[in-house]
Amino acid sequence: MDHDTFIGTVQQRADLASRGAADSATRATLTTLGERITENEAEDIAAQLPMEVGRYLTDVEEHAQQFDADEFAERVAEQTEADDVEDAPTATARSVVGVAVEATGTGLIQDVVSQLPQDEGYGDLLATADQSA
Template sequence: MDHDTFIGQVQARARLDSRGAAEAATRATLETLAERIPTALAAQLPREVGEHLRRVATAPDQPETGLRMDHHVFLDRVATRAGAHTARAAHEARSVVEVVGEATEGGVLDRIRQALDDALAQLLFAGSTGSVT
């Protein structure tokens, strides 16, 4: 999947009014995931999208991946980065994760799910049609 298709899918599923908003949602979700999980996922994503993961992982002030955070903290971070309300950020993050699943192979999404606590995994893997929390 190329960058334009990826962002277009996020925009459509999250029902965002612009590609810029889809880029912001993608960046916010992936940067926050990068704080939580190993970033090997970046290699399977379009280069421009994978950069959101690599940028956080290589930032000098970035702690190691594996930062423990509950789903409230995760959503607060996504919302802050995306400039969205928390409920909207939840829907956008689910949309991004759904598109990541379609853009990757080899059980990457399963490994992401396993790296998350149950509440966060349940939130992110509800899909774009999941209820807004």
Template sequence: MNYDTFVDQVAQRAGVPSTRAVELTRATLETLAERLTGGEALDLAAQLPKPLQLLLRKTPSTEHAQRFGAAEFVARAGQRADADPVATRTGIRAVFATLREAISGGEFDDVTAQLPRDYRDLVEAATTTGAALRRA
């Protein structure tokens, strides 16, 4: 999946303009990079378009996964995207649903395996029929 298609799908799923989808995607992937181990972030990045790969780049000081729950994930992503919690949750769900389509099923499973149960509400939308694109 190319970058423009990724952003367009996030925009459709979240019901936001493309410019807002870019912000929500950036915020979600940067926060996800903090939550994943360095190796997993690299594996995920390898399957994404170049502009998205850069968002998942780890440094030696961020090689280890930070441990924080779903509420903190939403708070961090919301702060990055300058969005309220409802819009942030919607955006995160849209990004996860789009990731599910953009990467291999095995890689998606590897990513979600690193997330605790309280992320279920954010990630499950990616595996249900509700993740289908909204049709106009």
């Protein structure tokens, strides 16, 4: 999947008004995911994504931070400039993750899901990854 297809698919699935909003949502979601997972996992997933998108997973200051799904959604909302993303960051993040599942194959995303505690609310955020397995 190339960059344009990735962003276009995110825009459609998340029902965002523009490609800019979709790019912002993708950046916010994947950057936050990169902060939450290990550096090795981020690099593995990034290698399977378009370069322009994959770098969001790896270009973070600190990997493997411990925060729950509510904090994940808050970070996504803070990093986006589009009002429609800020209103529904979990649904938007779920759309981005769903497109990443398709672009990478479910094996890599399953590794990510296994790192995130389901009792902290990540089950809803990553429901797309579970359904694709």
